[in-house]
Amino acid sequence: MKVAIVDYGLGNIRSVVNALECFEVDVVVAPTGADLDGAARIVLPGVGSFDAGMRGLRARGHDAALDRLVRERGVPYLGICLGLQFMFSGSEEGSEPGLGWFDAKVRRFPDVPEAPKVPHIGWNDVRPVGNAALFRNLVPPFDFYFVHSYYVPNEGDAARHACGLCNYDIDFVAALERDTLAGVQFHPEKSQLAGMKMLETFLFNR
Amino acid sequence: MSATYTKNRLIAVLLVYNGNVVQTRRFKSINMVGSAFTAVDFFNGWTVDEIGVLEISDSDDYLDKFVGIVEELSRRCFVPLSVGGKVRSIETAQRYMRAGADKLVVNTASYADPALIGVLAQAFGSQAVVASIDARPDPAFSSGYEAMSRRARDATGWDAVEWAREVARRGAGEIMVNHVEHDGDKRGYDLNLIRKFADAVRVPIIAMGGVGDWDHLVDGVRIGGADAVAAGNIFHYTEHSTKKAKDYLRNAGVLVRNSTFYKIAMPRRPKYKPF
Numbered sequence: 001m002k003v004a005i006v007d008y009g010l011g012n013i014r015s016v017v018n019a020l021e022c023f024e025v026d027v028v029v030a031p032t033g034a035d036l037d038g039a040a041r042i043v044l045p046g047v048g049s050f051d052a053g054m055r056g057l058r059a060r061g062h063d064a065a066l067d068r069l070v071r072e073r074g075v076p077y078l079g080i081c082l083g084l085q086f087m088f089s090g091s092e093e094g095s096e097p098g099l100g101w102f103d104a105k106v107r108r109f110p111d112v113p114e115a116p117k118v119p120h121i122g123w124n125d126v127r128p129v130g131n132a133a134l135f136r137n138l139v140p141p142f143d144f145y146f147v148h149s150y151y152v153p154n155e156g157d158a159a160r161h162a163c164g165l166c167n168y169d170i171d172f173v174a175a176l177e178r179d180t181l182a183g184v185q186f187h188p189e190k191s192q193l194a195g196m197k198m199l200e201t202f203l204f205n206r
Numbered sequence: 207m208s209a210t211y212t213k214n215r216l217i218a219v220l221l222v223y224n225g226n227v228v229q230t231r232r233f234k235s236i237n238m239v240g241s242a243f244t245a246v247d248f249f250n251g252w253t254v255d256e257i258g259v260l261e262i263s264d265s266d267d268y269l270d271k272f273v274g275i276v277e278e279l280s281r282r283c284f285v286p287l288s289v290g291g292k293v294r295s296i297e298t299a300q301r302y303m304r305a306g307a308d309k310l311v312v313n314t315a316s317y318a319d320p321a322l323i324g325v326l327a328q329a330f331g332s333q334a335v336v337a338s339i340d341a342r343p344d345p346a347f348s349s350g351y352e353a354m355s356r357r358a359r360d361a362t363g364w365d366a367v368e369w370a371r372e373v374a375r376r377g378a379g380e381i382m383v384n385h386v387e388h389d390g391d392k393r394g395y396d397l398n399l400i401r402k403f404a405d406a407v408r409v410p411i412i413a414m415g416g417v418g419d420w421d422h423l424v425d426g427v428r429i430g431g432a433d434a435v436a437a438g439n440i441f442h443y444t445e446h447s448t449k450k451a452k453d454y455l456r457n458a459g460v461l462v463r464n465s466t467f468y469k470i471a472m473p474r475r476p477k478y479k480p481f
Contacts, residue, residue, distance in 0.1 A: 014306055018281045022472035117408065121333050121379075122212030122433075123255060123463040143213060143463040145286060147333055168211055190286050190308065193252045197468040 004030045004039035008056030010048035019189035023203055033065025041203060042075055046082025051094030053082055076180045078202050081148060084183030093150050101181060103157045106150050119149040120168045132163035134175060134182055137201050142194045144186035213463045214427050215255040215434035216452055217412060218441050224263050225271045229439045231390030233358040239442050253465040254448040257283055260311060261291025262357060273305050280306020281476045288336055299326055313338040314355040317362050327377030337378035341366035341399055342386040349402055358386040367406045374407040381407060384415035390439055392418025400430030412436050420454035427460050
């Protein structure tokens with residue numbers, strides 16, 4: 001089974017590659033959209049900033065390939081961190097449009113003295129919502145490892161499809177699912193057994 | 207309750223001297239423990255929240271070997287990995303990051319090069335820069351501690367707490383604090399020192415140095431106010447050590463990550479690679 005990792009040229013995707021390579025799958029790093037063809041699973045790790053990332057995706061033809069493979073053909077997709085945020089129409093971090101699979105805008109955590117520190121970094125609880133397929137093999141309560149300054153608000157389209165919520169002074173969407181689309185704000189590849197179990201669930205639907 | 211709203215972390219620290227994992231006492235390596243990979247698996251038990259690997263050789267001769275170790279470790283451990291030792295330039299930092307580091311631990315070079323922490327924070331983000339500060343008691347300084355560099359050999363002239371404020375200003379995302387005389391002594395952290403650091407800066411404090419029993423970890427959080435508690439030696443001579451430490455913290459009411467065990471088939475996870 002080919003698992004393609006979307007590479008848009010901004011650096012370190014190694015941890016995600018390392019984690020996926022532990023499983024009985026063929027991990028392929030895809031530098032262009034054409035390299036995603038034939039993948040049974042597509043993983044988009046988040047590196048860098050929103051605008052630079054979206055420009056990288058477009059320059060390498062990933063946006064069109066993702067639309068075709070993920071949206072039209074239903075190849076299961078997992079977006080990690082920024083890879084979750086790209087699924088939205090835009091972000092306060094920049095001005096580039098996102099992939100627009102969900103109609104909402106990613107926001108910045110308030111950086112004021114009375115609010116907790118930004119970035120939100122460390123282990124935090126994720127509360128599963130509904131029958132979350134991603135978490136069906138995990139026993140709550142569980143923690144995942146987060147590093148981010150921007151978040152998906154628990155509102156509208158995102159709230160309707162949220163399958164995991166996290167609280168960092170405010171509730172935000174830690175994970176969402178819609179059909180074969182999934183996205184997580186945390187880093188499963190850095191979240192020990194809970195993360196590896198979630199990746200196993202995504203890869204093998206079991 | 208942690209000030210950050212995230213969980214208090216347990217960090218296992220590996221010290222690598224001339225390519226081998228060692229134990230130290232007062233910053234002198236005293237005991238060779240063996241291979242980093244064995245040590246990490248031994249630690250792992252999948253309960254540790256973060257792993258730190260520090261290169262403490264006297265020369266640069268073992269740096270390539272160390273980078274190789276980091277690279278192998280990153281294929282086997284799925285927690286944040288902090289890597290330090292000989293971080294004097296963006297080039298070394300890049301080598302560590304490419305080898306799989308999530309965070310860089312900076313100490314000695316940050317005294318001589320005032321730009322270093324800022325340059326690293328700019329390149330990798332503040333969350334990736336951990337300033338490590340080794341303190342020695344000295345009543346001549348207003349906090350009662352002086353910061354020491356070069357594995358505690360050189361006095362820097364900096365008040366340790368003042369230096370903590372300075373590295374935070376320069377962009378360090380976390381501060382690891384060790385006490386020169388507690389290192390390897392099993393008498394627990396210097397809680398007075400940890401508390402002074404925790405009160406002085408807003409960035410998370412990692413307590414290090416002197417853990418001899420699990421109560422010391424609890425004290426580091428409860429009394430010292432540390433966000434994370436780190437230890438090295440103790441994990442080497444206690445079986446299932448990180449799990450015991452974690453259970454102890456949880457039972458003492460410290461807010462720690464849930465580390466439920468899950469059985470997962472990872473047929474291609476790299477095997478031990480002794481060296």
